[in-house]
Amino acid sequence: xxxVTQIPAALSVPEGENLVLNCSFTDSAxxxxxxxxxxxxxxxxxxxxxxxxxxxxxxxRLNASLDKSSGRSTLYIAASQPGDSATYLCVPRNFGNxxxxxxxxxxxxxxx
Amino acid sequence: xxxxxxxxRHLVMGMTNKKSLKCEQHLGHNAMYWYKQSAKKPLExxxxxxxxxxxENNSVPSRFSPECPNSSHLFLHLHTLQPEDSALYLCASSQxxxxxxGYTFGSGTRLxxx
Numbered sequence: 001x002x003x004v005t006q007i008p009a010a011l012s013v014p015e016g017e018n019l020v021l022n023c024s025f026t027d028s029a030x031x032x033x034x035x036x037x038x039x040x041x042x043x044x045x046x047x048x049x050x051x052x053x054x055x056x057x058x059x060x061r062l063n064a065s066l067d068k069s070s071g072r073s074t075l076y077i078a079a080s081q082p083g084d085s086a087t088y089l090c091v092p093r094n095f096g097n098x099x100x101x102x103x104x105x106x107x108x109x110x111x112x
Numbered sequence: 113x114x115x116x117x118x119x120x121r122h123l124v125m126g127m128t129n130k131k132s133l134k135c136e137q138h139l140g141h142n143a144m145y146w147y148k149q150s151a152k153k154p155l156e157x158x159x160x161x162x163x164x165x166x167x168e169n170n171s172v173p174s175r176f177s178p179e180c181p182n183s184s185h186l187f188l189h190l191h192t193l194q195p196e197d198s199a200l201y202l203c204a205s206s207q208x209x210x211x212x213x214g215y216t217f218g219s220g221t222r223l224x225x226x
Contacts, residue, residue: 031212032212032214034214034215036217041200041220041222042219042220043116043118043202043217043218043219043220044202044204044217045217046214046215046216046217049213049214051212091215093214093215099157099160099168099170100155100157100215102154102155103154104152104153104154105154
């Protein structure tokens with residue numbers, strides 16, 4: 001059974017800093033991993049999708065890496081902005097199981 | 113908008129009411145999902161439909177009844193709900209199982225049962 005852990009659970013940093021969010025998962029038999037952000041009371045917005053054969057993906061100020069064998073992914077956010085404040089979720093997708101496993105995410109607050 | 117549209121955005125209903133949540137996607141996806149998110153809890157999968165057939169029912173009470181008339185539409189019919197059913201209900205879609213695509217979520221319906 002897949003389990004997802006995200007560290008830290010909450011993070012508060014001043015605007016402009018670079019930061020790293022960590023994700024670990026127990027079942028490495030995945031074919032991709034997706035990073036989402038969720039604003040309070042809203043749906044999930046997809047940020048990056050990394051296939052199991054890839055090591056990283058970049059979109060603007062965001063860079064996600066994947067080390068499938070060790071069950072880890074990181075999301076790097078450069079030059080953070082107040083609009084980046086949200087909860088960030090990493091979601092691995094396992095072979096033969098469409099039941100996505102969600103952790104509780106990292107709640108990020110960027111201080112202006 | 114993400115490509116997955118949910119209506120209504122907010123719903124308040126009494127315990128004896130009957131209402132329905134609607135989800136629509138035109139992304140060409142052929143799998144659709146209902147998730148429940150209660151306060152300060154991870155998302156919980158409720159139902160999965162693939163090619164319009166229900167492939168998973170995650171031990172959801174019968175007061176929740178899903179319907180998938182075609183690959184673009186998904187409904188969640190609600191009746192005789194309890195206050196603890198108050199939550200954010202999220203719909204998602206994806207390509208068929210075993211393909212490398214990701215998931216797309218809607219904005220959710222905030223349900224309050226009074």
